[in-house]
Amino acid sequence: MNFNSLKEKQVMDDNGTQANVPETQDDIFQKCLKKVEEWRSAGIEPYGSRYDNVDYIADVRGAYKGDASEVIKKRIAGRVMAFRVMGKSIFADIKDSTGRLQIYVNKNTLGDNFDHFSRIDIGDIVGADGELFITKTGELTLKVHDFKMLSKAMKTLPEKWHGLTDVEMRYRQRYVDLIVNDDARDVLRKRALVVREVRKHLEEQGYLEVETPMIQPLAGGAAARPFKTFYEALNCSMYMRIAPELYLKRLLVGGFEKVFELNRNFRNEGLSRRHNPEFTMLEIYQAYGDCRTMMALVEGLITSVANKINGSMQIKKSDGTIIDLTPPWTIATYSDLVKSKGGPDWFDVDTQERRKRAEKMGLRLDPKAADFEVTNEVYEKLIEPTLINPTFVTRLPADLIPLAKRCDDNPNYVDVFELEINGQEIAPGYSELNDPVEQRKRFMKQLEGNSASGDYELCEGKVDEDFLNALEYGMPPAGGMGVGIDRLAMLLTGADSIRDVILFPHMRPKSNK
RNA sequence: GCACCCGUAGCUCAGCUGGUAGAGCAGAUGACUCUUAAUCAUCGGGUCGAAGGUUCAAGUCCUUCCGGGUGCACCA
Incomplete structure (x- = not known):
């Protein structure tokens, strides 16, 4: 019937x-x-x-x-x-x-x-x-x-010859991907080894691993939109952290001299091949050091980990180009790099001329862009992608990184570096600001800037008073650094997408109908 | 958020200028005591991402939506 x-x-x-x-x-x-x-x-x-x-x-x-x-x-x-x-x-x-x-x-x-x-x-x-x-x-x-x-398995495995290629299913049902795709398994195992070796190396160098709050009353330490949540027992709004920085600095105040934290940060941003909103960050602080201390540390760290993971300083990318990690790594100032592309007199000519040159080099500029933003476009679009082998870019314009410590010899530059490998920023490092009065001034200025731009509220217009309180007790001068572990894993495994080095990348939930 | 591309069997994929869905693997039955993408024979398996629309007729054309990928933007 x-x-x-x-x-x-x-x-x-x-x-x-x-x-x-x-x-x-x-x-x-x-x-x-x-x-x-x-x-x-x-x-x-x-x-x-x-x-x-x-x-x-x-x-x-x-x-x-x-x-x-x-x-x-x-x-x-x-x-x-x-x-x-x-x-x-x-x-x-x-x-x-x-x-x-x-x-x-x-x-x-x-x-x-x-x-x-x-x-x-x-x-x-x-x-x-x-x-x-x-x-x-x-x-x-x-x-x-x-x-x-x-x-006993109740479901059939993907086909034995082609395996599982559907990208969506590989990420959503990672367990199937892992059963069937040996290379997926290898990449993710390598990632675990990267994390292990990073820890080992830092512990051997005398750094102490610490854990600071991931749920914070104010999300500070970086410029990013946080995830907001609610703490029932305390009856108040809280944020998922965007960086551990302000807590790690409190530890410097407290007398821990060499600390690191290796854990997740959360930033309420879009996803891309290089960005996952929930990502693993290594932050390291060392009292009495500066950004040069961190340069030496990160060079030793990454080369040692690369050697343990790959047994080689060379990494072959999927397009065939070779990344060579052999130390010592190149150090170049931001200005020199920009001049190499924009002309030796780049910083001497007037704003109009700089714009003209940038546009001639194929950049499309926002007419409202400030002068330093024009220069930075040249850096980001024309220079950064060409930095395949490790390069420390130093002495960045203060306009670009307003919260960092100024260079002793020129307050227009900040005493920081950005480590570029494979055309991507892998690690920024800083000579940390430890003047509490200056820090407060900059926080206030940053707040104004944010309310003016009106994009989103930065922790509802509040300043982390407790952090400033800590600084007022006196923080030793220090070097600090952040290393994006997912990106480091991408680099060392040759993965093209950040999702390939994350076991369970975020996916939009499937609606049940 | 914007642009482009993709969605067909459990998996990997065909399906032409619209004519009513096909193969391999996996599965079932049978043969086979050194195979290895085993082989041979037979058989079954589909809401063509979803909903509308155009048409005598839609997997195919149009619209909207859902999911994914890539690029851009946001963002280090």
């Missing part, structure tokens, strides 16, 4: 058996449920428990020394990635976190269990005991004596 029964009837008429039923993903699920029941009634639990003394596949491969007569018994566990049935023998590929190994099963060795084994699907997780041998075609293989079901 209804559609389904008609359809099933037709199937029956066509081939005279009841075996074939309509096949959708849901039907496959039902089929698997049935398999689970059948296994259970045969005394096999498809969702196994603890499975001890498992060898990593990489170690199993290492154990075979080329002597075919030697008997090597091993136990492995992992996911079935391929399954090739040949009558009374079966080959399957098992994958664990260290690699892949082919297993071989035949009816003579397994007996009744062979039929149970033959019901395994690609995607199931199994354990297997057996001994190693080399097949006719020369592949190291485990001949299975016994196996154990550890987990």
